[in-house]
Amino acid sequence: MAEAKAQKAAGTAAGTGTNRREFLASFPFVTAAWVAMTGALAGVGAATLRFLYPNVLYEPPQQFKIGLPTDFQVGEVSTAFKDRFGVWVVRNDEGFYALITVCTHLGCTPNWLATENKxxxxxxxxxxxxxGINFEGPAPRPLERAAIALADDGQIQVDKSQKYLFEQGGWDDPSSFLPFTA
Ligand code: FES
Structure with missing residues (x-):
């Protein structure tokens, strides 16, 4: 009788050991399953976020103010508005004009090289x-100018929705140039 009990106890202990080994052996698979499931959930979450917040191209405003006439020096080509509004503002002896920063060849953005004055x-x-006149390379025509005027508050206002093309006589339009008045 005592011998039978001892055998049963030994069997149970052996059984417990087997279960533990099986559990430990299955651990990597369980972990992998959790990792895969977490990854899948993260992917679904990211897709949902992209759906809720899609890529939107924010166009810069077409009309904007750039400061007072006295903020610009004679002979200056201001690059301060290139990134934000896509224009260069040029102040010559007579006044101001705004050049649109789009190359008339294939639409790249040129750079102002002050040392080479171009x-x-x-x-x-x-x-x-x-x-804005083209003089080298494949660009077939000059840069375009935007409408420029003095706003009620005395600041210079540029309007890119109105463009003036040299080859169409647009630079003769009074709206393409703002004379300086002290
Ligand atoms: S896009 Fe400017 S030279 Fe070609």
């Missing part, structure tokens, strides 16, 4: 004088 397009090498 706009230079990094894509195919077109060059433009500070007036």
């Amino acid at each position: 706009f230079k397009c990094p894509c195919h090498g077109s060059g433009f004088y500070s007036s």
Whole structure:
């Protein structure tokens, strides 16, 4: 009788050991399953967020103020509004004009090279004088100008929704140039 009890106890102990080994052996698979499930849930969460907050292109405003006429020096090509509004503002002896920062070849954004006194397009090498006239490279025509005027508060206001093209005589339009009045 005592012997039978001892055998049963030994069997139970052996059984418990087997269960523990099986459990430990299955641990990597359980972990992998959890990792996979967490990854899948994260993917669904990210897709949901993209759906709720889709990529939106925020166009810069077409009309904006750039400061007082006295903020600009004669001969200055201001690059301060290039990134935000996509224009250069040029102050010459007579007044102001705003050049749109789009190359007339294939639409890249030229850079103002102050030491060389020209706009230079990094894509195919077109060059433009500070007036906007093209003089080198493949650009077929000058840069475009935007409407420019004095606002009621005395600031210069640029309106890119109105564009003036040299080859169409647009630069003769009074709205393409703001004379300086002290
Ligand atoms: S896009 Fe400017 S030179 Fe080609």
